[in-house]
Structure formats: structure tokens, C-alpha cells
Amino acid sequence: MPDARGEEMTEPSGKIVARPLVARACGHQQEFQHYAVDKYRAQRLAKFQRARCADCTAKLVEEQKRAAEALPKKGEALQSLPSGTQLSLTRRPDGSWAGTLAAEGTVVKTEGTAGAGPLTVLVALARLWVLESGVGGAEGDP
Numbered sequence: 001m002p003d004a005r006g007e008e009m010t011e012p013s014g015k016i017v018a019r020p021l022v023a024r025a026c027g028h029q030q031e032f033q034h035y036a037v038d039k040y041r042a043q044r045l046a047k048f049q050r051a052r053c054a055d056c057t058a059k060l061v062e063e064q065k066r067a068a069e070a071l072p073k074k075g076e077a078l079q080s081l082p083s084g085t086q087l088s089l090t091r092r093p094d095g096s097w098a099g100t101l102a103a104e105g106t107v108v109k110t111e112g113t114a115g116a117g118p119l120t121v122l123v124a125l126a127r128l129w130v131l132e133s134g135v136g137g138a139e140g141d142p
């Protein structure tokens, strides 16, 4: 046995005694297996309900990948900022940077994540602005 702390959920064992359909986070129902021996069934069930079904998880990952690919590249985003762009960066107590960028009537804001430098925040703002303002062929308000 690797450890005897008893903190980790042990794998259920024995026969599957029931297979009720349980709604997952995405709303789809999936079979949840009840094992004869399962000390942590309630916890496993809660975890099962909090997660999306396998199909939806795969779709979400795919969507996030596509969304990331659709974002303008760092250089492109910075290049597309028009003259007159105003930028304000604020260093916060936790060392992260929050920023606001305003150009051509579109204002975007971002909360920097800890450890992200001001340039990272600037690029994030530029990308946001490109998305919001619809520059670069993306759909936007007329």
C-alpha cells in the first residue's frame, strides 16, 4: 500500500449495484455507477455532478483552443492600436498589474494576474481592444 493516511479517496470496489442517470454540470445525464463497496460515494457523486460530461468537456477544450487561435498575435494586436490610444497601468498591492486601455471610444479593462508583468497586461489589453472594437475582420457593431 502506498500510504496509510486514509485521506485520499479509495477506489470503489465490488460489483456495480446500480447505474442511475445523473445530470452533470452541462445538463446532460450520464450513468453514475454505484459500487457495492464505496465509502466515498457521496463525494464521488458530488464531483460527478460538478463536472461536465465527457463530450462537453471535449467540446469546451476545443472551443478554448479555437478562441485562443482566433486572438490576434502579440505584434498584430499592438500594431492595430490607433494613434491616440491611452493606456493606464496600476500596480496593485499583490504585485499584479491592472490596466485600462481606451482608443476610438472603446475602453477595455483587465485585471492582471499575479506574476504577469506590465507588458503582458498591455498585450492582453491590446487583444481585448481588437476583439471589442472589431478591428481585423471580426464582427462588431457598425
Ligand SMILES: [Zn+2]
Residues within 6 Å of the ligand: 024, 026, 027, 028, 052, 053, 054, 055, 056, 057
Ligand atoms: Zn454534456
